[in-house]
Amino acid sequence: MSLVARFREFVAHHGLFEHDDRALLAVSGGVDSMVLMRLMVDAGYRFAVAHCNFQLRGAESDGDECLVEQEVAKLGVEYHSTRFDTVGVMAETGESMEMAARRLRYAWFEELCDKHGYSVVAVAHHLDDSIETCFINMLRGTGLRGLTGISARNKRVVRPLLFATRDEILSFAKANNIAFREDSSNSSTKYLRNRIRHEVVPMMREINPQYTSVMRRNIAMLDQAQQYIDASIARIKSDALHSLGDGCKLDVNAIDASLPRSFVIYEILNSEFGFKGDVVDDICAALDSGVSGRRFYASQMVAVVDRGCVIITPKDRSAARCDTLLLEEAGSYEYGGLTLNFEYLDVSRVETLDQGANVALLDADKITYPLQVRAWRDGDSFVPLGMQGRKKISDFLVDSKVSIVDKQRQMLLLSDSDVVWVVGRRIDNRFAITKNTERVLRVSINRIFS
Helix, strand or coil, rough: CHHHHHHHHHHCCCCCCCCCCCEEEEEECCHHHHHHHHHHHHHHCCCEEEEEECCCCCCCHHHHHHHHHHHHHHHHHCCCCCCCCHHHHHHHHCCCHHHHHHHHHHHHHHHHHHHHHCCCCECCCCCCHHHHHHHHHHHHHCCCHHCCCCCCCCCCEEEECCCCCCCHHHHHHHHCCCCCCCCCHHCCCCCHHHHHHHHHHHHHHHHCCCCCHHHHHHHHHHHHEEEHHHHHHHHHHHHHHHHHHHHHHHHHHCCCCCCCCCHHHHHHHHHHHHHHHHHHHHHHHHHHCCCCCCCEECCCEEEEECCCCEEEECCHHHHHHCCCCEEEECEEEEEEEEEEEEEEEEHHHHCCCCCCEEEEEEEEEHHCCCCEEEEECCCCCEECCCCCCCHHHHHHHHHHHCCCCHHHHHEEEECCCEEEEECCCEEEHEECCCCCCEEEEEEEECCCCC
């Protein structure tokens, strides 16, 4: 079967795109992406081309850009190009060259898709790239998922050349007189991938001449095993993973005791929230120790161990609660995702009013304005309704069995630096209405606690 026929078959089998779709091809000028462009033409697919010049190799980078522009012009397809100050970005962010270039190009591809309506971004990774990725992940430490190589689809990004080897692609280019350029950095062994490609793989092929076909089968089998695990984990998540505001709660006790608990926790926290293996190991150790309150971080999420559960929330959730809001007497105010309503009432109406946890009924004449709403802090204290002595807010929340995640978002209503209301829980006894009260300040909120 020809490479073009195998290309069509692979695209159809994995449902990467349809003939009516418009794909955006990432074309660097190297042999892989230039062959991908030719295969798209021969297979009759619709596409546009995007080229990034990272300005890292001087005239060589400019030559790549020139070649791609010339070849695309012959085809008459839509063409996009851009130049990145990659070195400047690296200096600003502290990222490695690979990380900076990857982030820049994929962000640009997303912008092009949104603006021009491209259905997918097609990149030219092939089978040898996938095998090398398997070894890289193994050396760096990985779960089973990392041994499945490169996936054919990741959201918008598709990889329609994963069926072909590097040698097959090069042979096709030569047989069809496809112009391409060699990237001189590909021969450098200072990069891990290149060391594997130029040093490890040749040794493997010497040991087993069928190395590539064996690794193809191994990756396919590991991928099927991962699919089975994913299906099993999905069933476990339905019982153990629950929504909690803008985060989630993983109830570890809901995981079948006969299963390898740490493995299940890893699969959930890694695939859903991006926690790395060593971090998940620490989370499991904290669960085993029974100590609550420890925090663990992924790139975008933070996990807190809390009494046999793992609470996962976005990293920036607490940031919105760091600011203080001043309120001018009665009215409605937005703060921290809440609407707080302040209204004055005649004391004769108190008996008919809702007095649930979401409502505070206060003696209006004991209030000093402006009122203040802020997150609670260590050292805050109040006189809980029905008591005479002061109590620390931290102790009150513990005694009330408030979860760690709800502690993090607990707010206070204050008057002249005195706590008036632990919002949604208890008012301060000093501001409660009495038989002498003439005016009532009713404060109500939307319920935010579980």
